[in-house]
Each structure stands twice: as C-alpha cells, then as structure tokens.
Amino acid sequence: MSGKSEDSNPDATRDHDREVTTADLFDPVMMLQVQSVYGGHVSADASAAHQRATELLSSGKFDDAILALAQIQEMEPEWPRPAYDTAFAHLLNGEYAQAAEFYKQTLDILPTGFLDTITAIDTLEREARGEFPRGTYRGYAGYLSMSALTNSSFNQFVLLQMIERCPVYAPPYLHSASLTTDPQERLKLIEQGLACNPDRETKSRLLICKALVHHESGDNESTRKLLESVAAGESTFITQRIAKRLLSAFDESEGKQEPH
Secondary structure, eight states: OOOEESTTOTTHHHHHHSOOOGGGGGOHHHHHHHHHGGGOOEEHHHHHHHHHHHHHHHTTOHHHHHHHHHHHHHHOTTOHHHHHHHHHHHHHTTOHHHHHHHHHHHHHHOTTOOTTHHHHHHHHHHHHTTSSOTTHHHHHHHHHHHGGGSOHHHHHHHHHHHHHHOTTOSHHHHHHHHTOOOHHHHHHHHHHHHTTOOOHHHHHHHHHHHHHHHHHTTOHHHHHHHHHHHHHSSOOHHHHHHHHHHHHHHHHHTTOOOOO
C-alpha cells in the first residue's frame, strides 16, 4: 500500500484551513475540499483507483464504475466519496432507489453532510412519496454538475424552468437567489424556498443568504439572529462553519470578541 494522501485532492488540507466565504455556499468544489478532511486520510492507491472510476463514470460505463467504486470503498471504508459517486452512478442510470441507498451510506460515513447528500436523500424520498416528480433530483444534480461551465444567464434560465416544473422544490430558489442582484427579488426567492419545507442542508443555506440580505440593508440584529440559528442549529458542517465565520467577522467589525 502506498503512503497516505489527503482525499484525491493534494490541496485539500490547505483549502480546509483557508477562510471560508459565502461564495462557498454555491461552490461544490470548495465544499468537497473542505469536507474531504472529514473522510479521513486516503491512500494514494485509493486515490488513483478513484480517478479511474471517475473516468468510467464520465464515459457512461456506470456498471463498471459501480464495481470499481465498491472495491475502493472496501479499501477506504471511512471515505464518503466512493459511496457518493456510486449513488450518482445509479442516479444517472435511472436507478433512484439504489441511488437513495448509497446517498444514505454516504451520510452514515459522514453524518455532518457531504456535498449535497442530505438534499439528495430528502429529494429522492419525497419523489418516491409522490411529492416531487420523478427525476427532480436527477435534474438538479445535472444543474450542479454543469453550472460552473455555463454563464449566469443560462443558469438562471435553467433554474426558472426547474421552478416552473416543480414550484414546491426549494433548491432552485436558493441558486436563483444567488444569481439575482436585486435585494428585494433575492429575498422573495429566499422566502419562497423556505416556504417549500426544505431539507436542513438547503434550509441552512437559504437562511445564510437571508442573513446577508438583511446585512446589506443594515439590519444587523436580524442578520445575527439568523446566523446564530444556523451556527447552533441542525444544519451541516459547511453551513455551520460559514455562519460562525460570518459571526466572527461581524464581531470583529463591531470591536467585540467572539464569546467562547
């Protein structure tokens, strides 16, 4: 067995230590790097095998990718990425029940949340109950995978189509709000998302966005209350960390020390 490396990204430790910003709410690459350290130290052999599995997945060889990922999971049982990618392979293959099972395995490995796993589980379960159309999460996952490669106007168009298709699904409101420059329209989208009974991952991100809108308007009291609710509530590792960093920044700007 080769020596250990930090996830499949050699810069993961450095990125984990850097200042987290609100932009990270919409940056899946950063979220992966921040959370990767919580998957434990991954061997170089497992990282190399994962790269090969990713290539199989990208080429549409889902069954081969699933087999390869199962072997990697045996090598690194505390690493959430193989289970997460296995779920994604099943999702792309239209195998929604299997996808949900592997997203749950991902969450078992990393209960604080890994990328969009909590949203995935919630969406797929609600699809199965008939609350959302089948394929809702697959469409959302597709948006996440391509949004960094397309411009904001096209992304907003796709998001509005998703909202039209399923107006009770919260995540598109979150991302649409992030692309909206008008504060009142942004707040409207955030409130619409919060009214959709979002999963705790999406809800905490919406609350942080709402806090920032209040901060822009000078309502520091509402800003602080919202951030404190995320920092102390049932959210996720990444959103708790962002909320705490923002609270610390506000304390510093007000000449206060963060309470211990």
